Amino acid sequence: MTPGTEVEEPVEVEGEAATEAEAPSAEAGEASAAGEQTSSEEEASAEPTDDRAWYVIHCYSGYEHKVKHNLEQRIETMQMQDKIFQVVIPTEEEIEVKDGKRRTVERRVFPGYILVQMIMDDDSWYVVRNTPGVTGFVGMGNRPTPLRPEEVQAIMKRMEAEAPRIRVAFRRGEKVRIIDGPFNEFIGVVDEIDMERAKVRVLVSFFGRDTPVELDFLQVEKI
Structure with missing residues (x-):
């Protein structure tokens, strides 16, 4: 080493080194977050979007079973099983006491009305509305109104009651x-x-x- 020659001492740049060391973990975090977001989006898109609900249709009292049969035939013929799922006539068992005799009868809870579980769109509406014997949907104006879940639950519970109701003359x-x-x-x-x-x-x-x-x-x- 000759006199007058300046020697540059190595300088540790802690900040830059740390930044470079931390950079991969930051990128990994971003990649992980992106992966989680993508996974969440995929899961969300994979969830079924089932808009099925219970609707009430009206028919002439005494023709409920015939209308139910007609509608079920149309569902099968027009291959609408993926949009119209169940057709139910709400009934309950009653013990009828008359003239000193007791007999068990099946009574319609809502004469003239039938429940239909379906996904409402133009096609399913057309199939149900144009079934022979159906006079219309129950709802506000021309728009069918679905039943609330608690209403459906109450009707089904009444149908599944173990003890028949007693009716006297x-x-x-x-x-x-x-x-x-x-x-x-x-x-x-x-x-x-x-x-x-x-x-x-x-x-x-x-x-x-x-x-x-x-x-x-x-x-x-x-x-």
């Missing part, structure tokens, strides 16, 4: 004839009806005064 204040028991052939007036216990309290004129008598539904008949 008489009402409070009406005259009935007792057809069984100690007061057989007596005429009385219905005072109270207990649907849970299937009992009826009848006021019977006995020795000049009204006497309350509790009877089973099967022990009385409407006059």
